[in-house]
Amino acid sequence: MPLPISLPACLMDCYKVLYPNLNFSRITFYEGMPAVAGSPKGFTMAPGGPDINIYVREYLPCSKDTFLTIAHELVHAVQIQGMTGGGYIPGSWAPKTYSGTMPKFCCRRRTKS
């Protein structure tokens, strides 16, 4: 069960520099994956309305991997915010990355290891 997390100021400050036009007030971060996501390292979804949810499988705020995973998922938040409808329309994110099989969800980031 994903639990909401608050990123420390050091991370948030950094991401705000990286993504100056992103509306962070729309984003909720979670540790853990929703069942539909499978087992990626990170996962972003726009369930409709203003919310953009970013899930991190393993949240270690001082690790490079967590930093990069969240940075990657925030790119999807930028994409969602910038598309027609701004992610407020449920499912509207799907055509950007999937052809119907995974409505609402972005890519599944994995790393080689």
Ligand SMILES: [Zn+2]
């Ligand atoms: Zn991705």
